[in-house]
Amino acid sequence: MPTLQDVAKRAGVSTATVSKVLSNKPYFTEATRDKVMRAVTELGYVPHLAARALSSGKTHIIAVVFPSLYETIMTDPLVLRILEGIEAECGQRGYNMLLSTPRVMDRESDANYQQLISSNYLDGIIALDHIPFASVIGAAKKRGLPAVAIGYRDTPYSVQSDDFSGGMQLMQHVAGKGHRQIGIIAVPNDEHLPVQHRIAGLQAGAEQFGIVFDDLPRMDGDFSTHSGSRAASELLVRNPQLTALICLNDRMAMGAIHYARQVGRSIPDDLTIVGYDDIPLAAAFSPGLTTIDQQAPQLGQAAARMLMEVLAGKKPEPVKLPTYLVVRQSSAALKLLPERG
Amino acid sequence: MPTLQDVAKRAGVSTATVSKVLSNKPYFTEATRDKVMRAVTELGYVPHLAARALSSGKTHIIAVVFPSLYETIMTDPLVLRILEGIEAECGQRGYNMLLSTPRVMDRESDANYQQLISSNYLDGIIALDHIPFASVIGAAKKRGLPAVAIGYRDTPYSVQSDDFSGGMQLMQHVAGKGHRQIGIIAVPNDEHLPVQHRIAGLQAGAEQFGIVFDDLPRMDGDFSTHSGSRAASELLVRNPQLTALICLNDRMAMGAIHYARQVGRSIPDDLTIVGYDDIPLAAAFSPGLTTIDQQAPQLGQAAARMLMEVLAGKKPEPVKLPTYLVVRQSSAALKLLPERG
DNA sequence: CTGAAAGCGCTTACAG
DNA sequence: CTGAAAGCGCTTACAG
Numbered sequence: 280m281p282t283l284q285d286v287a288k289r290a291g292v293s294t295a296t297v298s299k300v301l302s303n304k305p306y307f308t309e310a311t312r313d314k315v316m317r318a319v320t321e322l323g324y325v326p327h328l329a330a331r332a333l334s335s336g337k338t339h340i341i342a343v344v345f346p347s348l349y350e351t352i353m354t355d356p357l358v359l360r361i362l363e364g365i366e367a368e369c370g371q372r373g374y375n376m377l378l379s380t381p382r383v384m385d386r387e388s389d390a391n392y393q394q395l396i397s398s399n400y401l402d403g404i405i406a407l408d409h410i411p412f413a414s415v416i417g418a419a420k421k422r423g424l425p426a427v428a429i430g431y432r433d434t435p436y437s438v439q440s441d442d443f444s445g446g447m448q449l450m451q452h453v454a455g456k457g458h459r460q461i462g463i464i465a466v467p468n469d470e471h472l473p474v475q476h477r478i479a480g481l482q483a484g485a486e487q488f489g490i491v492f493d494d495l496p497r498m499d500g501d502f503s504t505h506s507g508s509r510a511a512s513e514l515l516v517r518n519p520q521l522t523a524l525i526c527l528n529d530r531m532a533m534g535a536i537h538y539a540r541q542v543g544r545s546i547p548d549d550l551t552i553v554g555y556d557d558i559p560l561a562a563a564f565s566p567g568l569t570t571i572d573q574q575a576p577q578l579g580q581a582a583a584r585m586l587m588e589v590l591a592g593k594k595p596e597p598v599k600l601p602t603y604l605v606v607r608q609s610s611a612a613l614k615l616l617p618e619r620g
Numbered sequence: 621m622p623t624l625q626d627v628a629k630r631a632g633v634s635t636a637t638v639s640k641v642l643s644n645k646p647y648f649t650e651a652t653r654d655k656v657m658r659a660v661t662e663l664g665y666v667p668h669l670a671a672r673a674l675s676s677g678k679t680h681i682i683a684v685v686f687p688s689l690y691e692t693i694m695t696d697p698l699v700l701r702i703l704e705g706i707e708a709e710c711g712q713r714g715y716n717m718l719l720s721t722p723r724v725m726d727r728e729s730d731a732n733y734q735q736l737i738s739s740n741y742l743d744g745i746i747a748l749d750h751i752p753f754a755s756v757i758g759a760a761k762k763r764g765l766p767a768v769a770i771g772y773r774d775t776p777y778s779v780q781s782d783d784f785s786g787g788m789q790l791m792q793h794v795a796g797k798g799h800r801q802i803g804i805i806a807v808p809n810d811e812h813l814p815v816q817h818r819i820a821g822l823q824a825g826a827e828q829f830g831i832v833f834d835d836l837p838r839m840d841g842d843f844s845t846h847s848g849s850r851a852a853s854e855l856l857v858r859n860p861q862l863t864a865l866i867c868l869n870d871r872m873a874m875g876a877i878h879y880a881r882q883v884g885r886s887i888p889d890d891l892t893i894v895g896y897d898d899i900p901l902a903a904a905f906s907p908g909l910t911t912i913d914q915q916a917p918q919l920g921q922a923a924a925r926m927l928m929e930v931l932a933g934k935k936p937e938p939v940k941l942p943t944y945l946v947v948r949q950s951s952a953a954l955k956l957l958p959e960r961g
Numbered sequence: 962c963t964g965a966a967a968g969c970g971c972t973t974a975c976a977g
Numbered sequence: 978c979t980g981a982a983a984g985c986g987c988t989t990a991c992a993g
Binding site: 280325326327328329330332333338340343351353354355356358359360362363366367370373375376377378379380388391394395397398399400504507508530533534536537540559560562563564565567 | 621666667668669670671673674679681684692694695696697699700701703704707708711714716717718719720721729732735736738739740741845848849871874875877878881900901903904905906908
């Protein structure tokens with residue numbers, strides 16, 4: 280492989296000059312540039328990134344960190360959509376993304392992560408920092424690594440989805456359809472920061488309709504479809520009067536629908552079920568899932584863009600992205616049942 | 621940040637010795653090792669990976685390459701599952717994964733990719749090399765970069781799913797249920813190598829049942845749910861006699877089911893629909909989707925393991941992973957309709 | 962506008 | 978078993 284020295288020799292200039300031309304530093308004449316560029320193409324020269332990294336301190340690699348608590352984060356379709364947004368932005372700017380998925384309960388995995396952020400391999404990180412008791416951004420900050428959090432972490436640079444509004448929109452939709460007997464399927468508050476905000480939003484929405492939120496039955500899962508089925512089962516068995524279930528992600532909603540159908544409930548005639556996230560399959564599900572679009576790709580893109588600004592020495596403002604209610608077929612107005620007796 | 625020199629000074633040895641201890645080269649005394657390790661922990665030393673890369677030629681980074689033809693590859697749940705397998709293996713071995721998603725029809729994106737594989741940044745690559753006319757592995761081989769293909773590319777190192785058997789299992793299941801009027805929803809053969817093998821498998825399966833495969837109506841989509849709906853619509857409008865649809869991925873199958881229900885067909889009573897892949901949501905879908913489990917995580921893991929062997933100087937044999945039929949509720953035996961007239 | 966030279970932080974023969 | 982020294986391929990003040 281040809282080196283920068285080879286290029287310099289061929290172009291008849293110094294390595295310093297080649298370096299400056301390649302990194303577009305001022306100033307050199309057009310003639311020099313031409314000579315250099317010709318040599319570059321003739322030789323098929325490609326910069327040695329490790330060498331460049333060592334001498335410049337810049338690697339053009341950013342890490343995308345998706346910590347996981349129990350199951351691997353890779354089963355979550357939302358992750359892919361966020362990645363998509365990050366990738367789009369990084370690709371354009373010539374940055375590469377390194378994927379890191381530390382399991383926060385696993386000492387070895389965590390040690391790997393600590394190594395990585397101290398290794399001078401990374402120009403910065405973007406972290407989906409959702410787990411309350413295990414901040415992945417904190418460690419990066421301590422090392423002085425530029426970092427952007429997707430979430431509610433207390434860092435200078437963060438992008439958030441407006442989970443509070445999302446929760447409120449969801450409750451307003453369901454309560455607005457006349458439902459009062461509403462079951463909540465969430466995850467434990469202390470495991471997921473955005474869920475805390477969604478719950479607060481649900482609560483605010485409930486108040487508007489005179490519903491006492493704390494009286495609504497709630498069952499927590501772990502975001503998996505399976506846990507959604509299980510939670511739905513427990514809720515419905517204990518509270519047969521429920522006419523609607525609000526699930527705080529789409530996969531649990533799909534699991535809930537699956538269960539409800541198995542026991543003969545028809546969605547939405549018998550039971551309204553709504554989700555959160557608007558993953559790609561929410562539209563294809565039958566019935567189509569009413570849910571909250573939390574703009575996952577835009578979230579990723581905003582985070583990447585923010586990190587690029589930080590790397591450029593700017594001080595970008597925090598970003599909060601709006602959420603949108605997407606109404607499909609899994610929710611319907613409450614049917615007035617004939618009075619009993 | 622402390623350097624290796626600092627460690628050497630503190631431990632009272634040379635940098636060469638520290639380097640050897642850290643990389644576990646023979647030979648040094650236990651006493652030396654202790655001195656060095658103590659200095660390492662006292663100083664909180666972490667190796668500078670770019671420096672190490674420059675002098676050793678090893679980066680401990682491998683690229684995972686998912687080329688995409690049209691839409692971003694990131695919408696495919698299968699991708700995440702393959703990544704999961706690769707990640708599991710790499711994490712254990714101390715390798716980091718760089719994600720690269722070149723759009724093969726986009727010159728700039730492709731140029732980025734070419735740069736990356738020539739940049740000395742990568743110890744090797746794993747590529748999902750499914751697009752017939754655009755080999756992503758070829759470029760890597762030319763650069764002498766160790767590479768493992770997931771797919772049918774003609775390279776020394778590859779792992780494949782047994783798509784032929786998968787196709788055959790699917791057809792055997794459907795034809796075995798008595799269906800003869802079967803519609804096929806695929807993607808164009810010249811866009812996806814595994815699909816060519818699945819089609820061949822379908823054909824072989826059909827023959828066993830005396831079905832002339834080429835007479836079966838076929839409609840191609842692009843793997844998206846939406847295209848599945850559209851393909852189902854075209855097939856069913858033109859061929860109302862169809863009693864089963866075989867779709868070559870789960871997302872198109874879900875789209876097909878969605879459409880079929882909208883026009884009043886009941887699945888599976890009225891129409892059998894099967895998919896391929898067994899993505900996580902296939903089980904939660906209603907009805908549960910009959911499909912082929914192509915062992916995506918294992919595919920990724922096998923590829924990563926194979927690459928590690930190549931990097932260790934071995935010459936691993938190609939791997940072909942079996943497929944499994946997963947029977948759920950979307951397929952049923954053909955009902956004998958009352959004779960006409 | 963251009964170049965000589967030092968230096969980034971490691972690893973690796975080589976000699977002892 | 979240990980160390981001195983060269984070298985990996987760039988970038989960056991600095992001088993001119």
